[in-house]
Amino acid sequence: ETAVFQTPNYHVTQVGNEVSFNCKQTLGHDTMYWYKQDSKKLLKIMFSYNNKQLIVNETVPRRFSPQSSDKAHLNLRIKSVEPEDSAVYLCASGRGSQNTLYFGAGTRLSVL
Amino acid sequence: QQQVRQSPQSLTVWEGETAILNCSYEDSTFNYFPWYQQFPGEGPALLISIRSVSDKKEDGRFTIFFNKREKKLSLHITDSQPGDSATYFCAAGTGGYKVVFGSGTRLLVSP
Numbered sequence: 001e002t003a004v005f006q007t008p009n010y011h012v013t014q015v016g017n018e019v020s021f022n023c024k025q026t027l028g029h030d031t032m033y034w035y036k037q038d039s040k041k042l043l044k045i046m047f048s049y050n051n052k053q054l055i056v057n058e059t060v061p062r063r064f065s066p067q068s069s070d071k072a073h074l075n076l077r078i079k080s081v082e083p084e085d086s087a088v089y090l091c092a093s094g095r096g097s098q099n100t101l102y103f104g105a106g107t108r109l110s111v112l
Numbered sequence: 113q114q115q116v117r118q119s120p121q122s123l124t125v126w127e128g129e130t131a132i133l134n135c136s137y138e139d140s141t142f143n144y145f146p147w148y149q150q151f152p153g154e155g156p157a158l159l160i161s162i163r164s165v166s167d168k169k170e171d172g173r174f175t176i177f178f179n180k181r182e183k184k185l186s187l188h189i190t191d192s193q194p195g196d197s198a199t200y201f202c203a204a205g206t207g208g209y210k211v212v213f214g215s216g217t218r219l220l221v222s223p
Contacts, residue, residue, distance in 0.1 A: 004155070031209060033211075035213075040215070041150075041199055041215070041216045041218075042213075042215055042216075043156070043201065043213035043216075044213075045210055045211065045212070048209040048210065050209060055209040056209050056210050090155050090156075092155070098207075099144045099146065099203075099205030099206075099207065099211045100146060100158055100161065101146075101148075101156075101158070101211060102157075102158070103148075103155030103156050103157065104155050105153065105154055105155050106154075106155050
């Protein structure tokens with residue numbers, strides 16, 4: 001049963017454009033994450049938020065910015081996309097600092 | 113620097129056999145080890161997990177064996193089924209807000 005919703009499923013864009021991805025969870029969790037999964041399926045954490053506060057901010061380019069309006073929503077904006085940004089972006093949620101994550105289906109980004 | 117390593121990268125077993133997936137880690141502060149299963153087009157889903165105070169965790173056909181001294185784990189899938197064909201990720205956490213994933217093992221179960 002899906003409880004972490006991501007939109008869009010796919011997005012194709014050109015280098016230099018701005019894109020935004022949305023994520024919403026209905027599990028009542030207070031922690032949300034963005035992970036990047038590359039073509040080799042490697043999963044790397046980008047950001048984590050707890051109660052709308054940025055907790056983890058890995059070394060990602062400054063063109064990436066997370067946006068949290070409330071505990072249930074965590075969006076991701078990429079200001080000026082680069083070819084290496086092509087990947088699947090996975091949103092996840094969890095309870096507090098417990099490390100059990102619930103993932104959405106992902107947004108696949110293709111940068112031409 | 114990869115903190116969580118998995119092997120093999122891919123594995124093929126026959127239906128009914130036991131698949132063994134391996135995982136090792138470097139950071140001794142890791143104390144929670146979830147395994148995730150991912151099917152194409154979906155996000156990873158929690159399959160089974162273990163805490164470092166235990167050396168074994170069983171859930172149906174899935175068993176985690178944990179060796180804290182050697183910093184190694186393995187996931188055993190007994191009586192493998194074609195529906196088990198997926199990518200399996202070993203992950204590690206410290207109870208903070210960061211979970212580190214291995215590179216995954218792609219399992220194919222042939223009927």
